[in-house]
Amino acid sequence: MVTTADFHNARILIVDDQETNVQLMEQMLREAGYCSVTSTMDPHSVYALHRDNHYDLILLDLQMPGMDGFQVMEKLKELKTGDYLPILVITAQPGHMLRALTSGAKDFISKPFDMMEAKTRIHNMLEVRLLYKQLEHFSRKMASLALHDELTGLPNRRLLMERLSLSIAYARRNKRIMAVMYLDLDGFKLLNDTLGHDAGDTLLSMVAARLVAAVRQEDTVARLGGDEFVIALWELSNADDAVDLASKVMKAVSQPYSIQGRDVSMTASVGVAIYPTHGEDVETLMKSADLALYEAKRTGKNDYRIASQPAGDAHS
Known part of the structure; x- marks a missing residue:
């Protein structure tokens, strides 16, 4: 109009x-x-x-x-x-x-x-x-x-897959390493049920902003839905860089939040998969990072785990 x-x-x-x-x-x-x-x-x-x-x-x-x-x-x-x-x-x-x-x-x-x-x-x-x-x-x-999450403005799964494919292709061509970081929030459902969906949405938006600030400009932070986030780390000098970034991300998420006049605490669990060690394609890397995340949550949460092997070899 x-x-x-x-x-x-x-x-x-x-x-x-x-x-x-x-x-x-x-x-x-x-x-x-x-x-x-x-x-x-x-x-x-x-x-x-x-x-x-x-x-x-x-x-x-x-x-x-x-x-x-x-x-x-x-x-x-x-x-x-x-x-x-x-x-x-x-x-x-x-x-x-x-x-x-x-x-x-x-x-x-x-x-x-x-x-x-x-x-x-x-x-x-x-x-x-x-x-x-x-x-x-x-x-x-x-x-x-069509390419971004409506709540946080972050890239969604579709755009993440495109960015990951580009990052892997670059790493393969230049014989470099890159990584995928799978993250979810510890106890998010409880907070959502206790304070309500509006507070949950506010927290997710604040977490999204902190994640973007914690990683490098060339990296991609995406939201897959709920409290699940994935970070594509474009190019790394070595595997220790992924560990450093995982620690930095967890520290950023764990800082206190002020929501609806209340101080809210939240932590994150992180799973990391590194190309080409834990997979040479998008699907394998994502599965490897997801399995590492599961392991981090199983062993106590508020922690990170590096994938132990490619996802396709998990039951071999």
Whole structure:
């Protein structure tokens, strides 16, 4: 839904080499309530202006010396900012209208123009443009939701698998090691049942932020669901690096939390699998890390375990 505020705040650029025409258009737009209007009398500057400001509407005169409106439109196509060029051309030549539309313009105003008609065409074109922007934003949001956990904003399982595959491929190609760290919270269910789901969600979000802060920028922290997190450690110098990071993660999680006015304590158990020692593909590494996590929880929680063997060899 496009609101009145959306219209009034829309970015508009006037391009005309005649100062009187620019002033006339500016006055008309101000009277119509538009607040973000820019103008230029230099057609050569339009490309850079639109690249930097992403205008919602460009009012473009076709007849200008040095560089006419058709040349401006061709230049703007090089920006590749999407399929929608928000150009409304202004011309006194009826024969130019069809050519302008086939060159990329979305509508036209004939000179001398009727004020009411011009305002209506501007309003209608802005409505289409603003709806198009909302659709783009919605599409990007849906794409992000498909790859991220809604509660914490962390990558979800799908994006984690992609990152792990890339990390393994890099390690294999460069004969390096990497690791997978499987983590869950000790006693999370009890806290959730005692303080309620809102408190549980708050805690999960706080844990997510601490995990991201505890690891390196190149590492990936993902939430698989519930209180389960996985960290893909991109590249390690040696296996001790994974141990150091596991200790750092556990220490970060175990710091006190303040939730709903209460001090809350929480610890984590961690299982670590290292490529290529504990697996050479995503599935095997994840299973190895999961088994190591189970062992850490079985032997007392608030601890970490390094996988003892590849998951596929566990019962051999």
